[in-house]
Amino acid sequence: xxxxxxxxxxGRLMAGLSGIGSVLILAMAALICADIVSRSFLGKPxxxxxxxxxxxxxxxxxxxxxxxxxxxxxxxxxxxxxxxxNRSPRIExxxxxxxxxxxxxxxxxLVYGVSFKLRDAWTAGEHAGVYGLFVVPVWPVYxxxxxxxxxxxxxxLIHMVGYLSRAFSQEGARP
Amino acid sequence: MSGLELGLxxxxxxxxxxxxxxxxxxxLAAVSFVGLWIFKGKFALSVTLLTQAVTESISSYVFGVxxxxxxxGLLVGKADIxxxxxxxxxxxxxxxLGGLGVATxxxxxxxxxxxxxxxxxxxxxxxxxxxxxxxLGYQRRFAVGVVTGSSVLGMLIPPSLLLIVYALVAEQSVxxxxxxxxxxxxxxAAVFCVIIVGMARFSPRRVFSERTEADxxxxxxxxxxxxxxxxxxxxxGLVLGGIYGGFFTPTEAGAAGVAGALVIALLRRRLNxxxxxxxxxxxxxxxxxxxxxxxxxxVYSRMVxxxxxxxxxxxxxxxxxxxxxxxxLIYILIVIALGTLIDAISIILIMIPxxxxxxxxxxxxxxxxxxxxxxxxxxIGLLTPPMGLSAYVVKSSLDNPDITLADIFLGTMPFVFGxxxxxxxxxxxxxxxxxxx
Amino acid sequence: ETFNIxxxxxxxxxxxxVKLISDVFIPEVNARIGDEHTINWIESYSGTVAxxxxxxxxxESGLIEMGQVYAIFEQDKLILxxxxxxxxxxxDDLELVTRMIGELHDEHPALKKAWEDNGQVFIxxxxxxxxxxxxxxxxxxxxxxKGRKIGGAGTIANWLxxxxxxxxDGNFSVHYNNIQTGVYxxxxxxxxxxxxxxxxxxxxxxxxxxxGAQFVGALTINKDTWDSFPEEVQTAFLEAGEIYRLKxxxxxxxxxxxxxxxxxxxxxxxxxxxxxxxxxxxxxxxDLAADWVVRAEAKGLPAQEILDAWIAKQADxxxxxxxxxxx
Ligand code: NA
Ligand code: NA
Numbered sequence: 001x002x003x004x005x006x007x008x009x010x011g012r013l014m015a016g017l018s019g020i021g022s023v024l025i026l027a028m029a030a031l032i033c034a035d036i037v038s039r040s041f042l043g044k045p046x047x048x049x050x051x052x053x054x055x056x057x058x059x060x061x062x063x064x065x066x067x068x069x070x071x072x073x074x075x076x077x078x079x080x081x082x083x084x085x086n087r088s089p090r091i092e093x094x095x096x097x098x099x100x101x102x103x104x105x106x107x108x109x110l111v112y113g114v115s116f117k118l119r120d121a122w123t124a125g126e127h128a129g130v131y132g133l134f135v136v137p138v139w140p141v142y143x144x145x146x147x148x149x150x151x152x153x154x155x156x157l158i159h160m161v162g163y164l165s166r167a168f169s170q171e172g173a174r175p
Numbered sequence: 176m177s178g179l180e181l182g183l184x185x186x187x188x189x190x191x192x193x194x195x196x197x198x199x200x201x202x203l204a205a206v207s208f209v210g211l212w213i214f215k216g217k218f219a220l221s222v223t224l225l226t227q228a229v230t231e232s233i234s235s236y237v238f239g240v241x242x243x244x245x246x247x248g249l250l251v252g253k254a255d256i257x258x259x260x261x262x263x264x265x266x267x268x269x270x271x272l273g274g275l276g277v278a279t280x281x282x283x284x285x286x287x288x289x290x291x292x293x294x295x296x297x298x299x300x301x302x303x304x305x306x307x308x309x310x311l312g313y314q315r316r317f318a319v320g321v322v323t324g325s326s327v328l329g330m331l332i333p334p335s336l337l338l339i340v341y342a343l344v345a346e347q348s349v350x351x352x353x354x355x356x357x358x359x360x361x362x363x364a365a366v367f368c369v370i371i372v373g374m375a376r377f378s379p380r381r382v383f384s385e386r387t388e389a390d391x392x393x394x395x396x397x398x399x400x401x402x403x404x405x406x407x408x409x410x411x412g413l414v415l416g417g418i419y420g421g422f423f424t425p426t427e428a429g430a431a432g433v434a435g436a437l438v439i440a441l442l443r444r445r446l447n448x449x450x451x452x453x454x455x456x457x458x459x460x461x462x463x464x465x466x467x468x469x470x471x472x473x474v475y476s477r478m479v480x481x482x483x484x485x486x487x488x489x490x491x492x493x494x495x496x497x498x499x500x501x502x503x504l505i506y507i508l509i510v511i512a513l514g515t516l517i518d519a520i521s522i523i524l525i526m527i528p529x530x531x532x533x534x535x536x537x538x539x540x541x542x543x544x545x546x547x548x549x550x551x552x553x554x555i556g557l558l559t560p561p562m563g564l565s566a567y568v569v570k571s572s573l574d575n576p577d578i579t580l581a582d583i584f585l586g587t588m589p590f591v592f593g594x595x596x597x598x599x600x601x602x603x604x605x606x607x608x609x610x611x612x
Numbered sequence: 613e614t615f616n617i618x619x620x621x622x623x624x625x626x627x628x629x630v631k632l633i634s635d636v637f638i639p640e641v642n643a644r645i646g647d648e649h650t651i652n653w654i655e656s657y658s659g660t661v662a663x664x665x666x667x668x669x670x671x672e673s674g675l676i677e678m679g680q681v682y683a684i685f686e687q688d689k690l691i692l693x694x695x696x697x698x699x700x701x702x703x704d705d706l707e708l709v710t711r712m713i714g715e716l717h718d719e720h721p722a723l724k725k726a727w728e729d730n731g732q733v734f735i736x737x738x739x740x741x742x743x744x745x746x747x748x749x750x751x752x753x754x755x756x757x758k759g760r761k762i763g764g765a766g767t768i769a770n771w772l773x774x775x776x777x778x779x780x781d782g783n784f785s786v787h788y789n790n791i792q793t794g795v796y797x798x799x800x801x802x803x804x805x806x807x808x809x810x811x812x813x814x815x816x817x818x819x820x821x822x823x824g825a826q827f828v829g830a831l832t833i834n835k836d837t838w839d840s841f842p843e844e845v846q847t848a849f850l851e852a853g854e855i856y857r858l859k860x861x862x863x864x865x866x867x868x869x870x871x872x873x874x875x876x877x878x879x880x881x882x883x884x885x886x887x888x889x890x891x892x893x894x895x896x897x898x899d900l901a902a903d904w905v906v907r908a909e910a911k912g913l914p915a916q917e918i919l920d921a922w923i924a925k926q927a928d929x930x931x932x933x934x935x936x937x938x939x
Contacts, residue, residue, distance in 0.1 A: 032430035113226035421793035
């Protein structure tokens with residue numbers, strides 16, 4: 001489907017977020033390699049690697065998720081929808097619109113639920129790690145989840161609008 | 176409605192909606208969300224279920240293996256290591272009847288030791304092995320069948336994304352799962368070779384076309400062929416040597432593997448800024464897709480636990496006085512049946528929370544053995560129509576429109592039987608998964 | 613009346629305090645509520661509903677009714693409950709330590725309030741038996757540890773860094789390999805964890821340091837569920853909780869003694885760190901409790917008062933303290 005022009009700023013935002021997420025994977029690899037070298041040759045492990053990795057991985061995923069939805073790269077079985085596309089494209093488009101709506105609702109619930117966790121983590125000053133050794137606040141990760149889920153939810157809505165307009169267009173919607 | 180009824184209804188809804196084409200991760204989360212809402216009558220509890228699964232399920236050091244091995248696998252593909260392995264294997268095996276097929280399996284086996292995703296194996300060997308086999312007079316159905324069939328080795332021989340996912344869901348050590356996969360993986364490769372040689376010997380028309388066999392392979396000296404294998408050997412030494420030698424955790428091995436693959440790709444000038452950036456983005460996207468699946472599956476497995484479904488099913492099974500063997504065989508049949516339509520990771524995520532507790536009730540159950548059986552059975556789904564991921568990847572990597580999906584599925588059939596044989600062998604001899612443990 | 617109780621733990625049922633929920637706590641509750649009430653128990657162990665760090669929130673939300681909450685994974689929300697880890701070198705008697713912790717909860721509302729602020733009620737404390745340092749080199753003095761890499765995750769890493777050793781993150785699934793291959797030279801852990809993981813094979817010098825038994829967390833119940841109980845059911849839970857506490861202490865200490873015997877039988881060398889070295893170790897550490905008091909009081913919690921009460925209670929019970937923390 002063609003992208004609506006109004007979505008282009010969103011496209012740039014998601015590409016940007018996904019770029020950051022991808023670089024973060026490389027940074028994780030670099031941090032772990034640095035830890036291996038430091039531990040083996042200098043006798044000093046880097047403090048907090050486990051905490052940094054476990055928080056980064058969540059960030060990687062949610063920085064990425066908007067772009068993943070945008071690129072239709074979430075795993076699914078396309079057998080039925082592919083078959084329908086030629087026989088009754090209208091029904092296929094309607095079905096896709098419903099799936100997109102459920103996707104948008106899923107991410108909406110995440111935005112709602114994780115916002116509370118974000119607030120609590122901020123007010124309680126929640127940290128990962130061990131006091132005295134290495135601690136890192138957890139709220140930024142929750143913020144990334146909220147941001148990424150918001151982007152993914154909007155993207156699903158844009159998909160939904162696209163499918164609906166296809167379903168109700170004159171030609172009966174050729175993809 | 177009781178927890179048991181509601182739980183079973185949810186499982187049915189999940190399988191149905193996945194068939195209908197809704198996004199797997201979202202089906203798992205959404206159905207569980209609604210199911211728990213009905214069960215407990217509180218919207219807020221369902222929200223907690225979801226948010227807790229999101230913040231907890233992937234937030235661990237161990238989960239770091241996922242993006243790292245995905246990235247390493249992609250870099251290994253970029254570095255042409257698959258192609259060189261095939262050239263070297265062909266050099267040493269061309270005298271055997273059906274040697275190119277055997278070379279494909281052997282090269283896949285070696286390549287599997289550095290990649291954790293079957294689609295990488297399928298894509299790489301479609302491009303390097305299929306044209307070569309066609310040129311030398313092999314049947315096209317046989318050529319694509321060998322490539323598709325042997326791609327499953329990529330996720331059985333460690334490192335393997337499926338073994339990682341199983342370890343994460345079943346709370347087993349990733350390292351132990353890797354070790355357990357070695358012997359079954361090598362056995363499967365051996366069975367594949369036997370199938371190929373057997374077909375070439377007893378049913379040559381299925382293997383070779385009418386054309387006489389041309390023998391204009393590239394001339395390599397033994398030393399040149401060995402040198403082609405060097406990068407692969409270095410990477411295997413780094414990654415698997417690191418894990419089994421105990422120097423690295425699997426997560427660290429993933430990071431070291433990324434560094435190693437990056438260095439090799441750069442030294443061979445197979446990577447520029449834009450292709451590197453593309454690879455990184457691709458790794459990010461695969462990671463996100465897999466992680467959302469794991470999140471969805473966590474929501475689902477917690478929901479069935481809260482409803483007491485595993486407990487209730489265990490009571491039902493023990494009341495039915497089902498034997499352990501019967502339970503395992505039923506389980507394998509269900510996994511293979513789901514595999515016709517559902518992807519391997521989703522199958523593991525759906526089945527483990529229900530069946531692992533059931534199986535664990537029997538003293539003979541070993542979660543590591545159970546995991547290997549699960550992975551092989553789920554991988555059969557990569558090869559079976561109508562939805563066989565490996566076959567689709569091979570089809571889309573081919574630049575030969577004459578070869579149809581039907582050709583690929585038919586050519587792959589003998590290897591599906593090989594996998595079923597291995598499953599039965601492992602059911603009969605569970606110690607095969609414990610050789611190095 | 614009929615109640616549905618789903619009880620969860622992030623740990624598997626091989627851990628005594630999980631197994632004893634099934635074997636002791638549930639039957640004791642059932643025996644006490646008689647025929648008047650029925651409880652439908654669902655047991656969700658091994659992290660099937662929540663991981664070790666997620667049980668607090670799962671119980672608070674009501675996703676599950678009861679859970680095993682590890683305070684050591686809640687350094688911000690249950691900061692006061694981390695007290696024994698900030699005051700090491702106390703008593704090695706697990707039963708005594710959990711009893712004193714229970715009394716402290718009864719006497720200081722701030723401790724119970726910490727649980728209630730997280731939407732739950734404290735039923736019974738759980739704890740760990742004494743810690744050993746298992747190494748592949750002999751340890752007779754804390755100087756032997758200087759420059760050594762020792763496996764030890766979480767708060768106990770602070771105990772190691774203070775004597776010039778380097779704490780390396782690790783867990784039971786990697787300790788064996790890591791020691792064998794020299795990632796580290798030993799580990800600091802509770803004795804009932806060393807034996808089942810065969811760590812004495814690679815780190816056969818077992819030096820009992822007597823860091824003291826530790827208060828790890830508690831079996832808790834959702835506040836709303838608790839408030840919905842008639843009084844006799846509440847009483848049944850508390851009485852069953854006390855029996856559960858005693859049995860867990862007994863089981864862990866019994867297992868620890870058995871494990872020590874077995875490890876020596878299998879070739880491990882057991883020794884006790886000399887008293888003056890133990891004192892040196894205690895003195896060499898930074899004042900963990902003082903830092904903890906500062907952190908807790910910044911959140912408006914009466915940490916100093918509870919620390920003083922804890923020290924006094926140990927003295928009352930005849931525990932010889934080699935260091936007065938928080939001074
Ligand atoms: Na592999
Ligand atoms: Na299939």
